[in-house]
Amino acid sequence: MNWSWFFRLGSPKWFYQTAGKWQPYVWGLTFIGLAVGSIWGLVYAPADYYQGESQRIMYIHVPAAYLSMMIYFVMAVTAAIGMVWRMKMAFMTSIACSPIGAAFTFLALVTGSLWGRPTWGTYWVFDARLTSELILLFLYIGHMALFHSIEDFKKADKAAAIIAMVGVVNLPIIHYSVEWWNSLHQPASLSKLEKPSIDSSMLWPLLIMIVSFKLFFVSVLLPNLRNIILWREKESSWVKEEVTNS
């Protein structure tokens, strides 16, 4: 098998330039997806029979919650790749993930709380899903705080990578422990193995929103990563050329 693409991914210069080329297209796709998904979900999709119009917040809440966990997973996997193969780019990706992940977690918590007010009658309960999402936010904050409190970024990379990996081992444990403890939140309506328990008129806009949120993550990640690359490689000749030419 040809592994050269993998090694090229590890080169900050190549990544910086390629990401720069791709960036506008990813942004474009994100905007189209978000526009189609939100207009379909917020205007054309039917309102829920029991919950009425307030249910439409689902089209933001579910993708945000999904992303909050997916980004943590990406962060941990790239951290592991960085620790094993000592790839600079993997560490940088891992570091770039955590503020974005924390933002999505926060968004999921806020939208969930706004949705909870009309349907459950309260903004916050110490319920399984809510609590584990809150803990996820704490894990992200811990990861960021640790990274920023170490001066030497090479050392900070490794320390943050260890915490990201420890966190990913604990994440399912935390998830199930709170699940058995107390629950008010409805079970997931989407599952890869079973037929979804939600009508296709709501499913399609939801799926579009999930995909466009993923694209949105990539389109935020790329500029973030390029910034980190420029900062870390500021001594190298190609960055000096790049900065003086533009």
Next chain:
Amino acid sequence: MFILLLKRELTLSFRKKADFLNPVFFFLVVCTLFPLGISPESSFLRQIAPGVIWVTSLLAILLSLDSLYREDFEDGSLLQLMLSGASATSIVFAKATANWLVTGLPLILLSPLMAMMLNLEPDAYWILMISLVLGTPTMCFIAAIGMAITVGLKKGGLLLTLLVLPLYIPILLYATMAIQAYSMGMSANGQLALLAAALLLTLALAPWAAGAALKVSMSD
């Protein structure tokens, strides 16, 4: 090698009595504050007793870590230990074991006293103690990871709580669930088995993670 390291940690702790008595007194004082701050009514205290004892022992363990790791780091003996050829994993393993013997064990022995003062049912004392026997070593080993990562930092203490406390949540939940289930007349075996599983998992993985973290912290 492990025995040698463990002996060193224990001798050091017993020479500095304040270090190992402080967390214990902290546990006693904070447990006493709850009835004063909330309500001395016995039926109410019974409900919150498992949670109060568990949360305070958790904080007491966090408080006990500084002398084990940071002092060794500051006077250079941690670096000497690393250079001596002992693996980082075995150093952390010895430290976490010593931490449990010096702080965890006294907390377990004192917990029935606190349980009595907080008016827990006498039958539930055993479950409380078993849950602490299974839970405190897990906490010592998870704390070792956090401590190994933050040991070289100036303001590591606050960061340590931020890193470690979220990871303590499952243990806290299972333990208090076990005690509550038992006081309601149900079997607590399931929750205790989960606590035991958590202990085995941390014993198997945490020393390696902490060892790797220690190497990163000592790398310059």
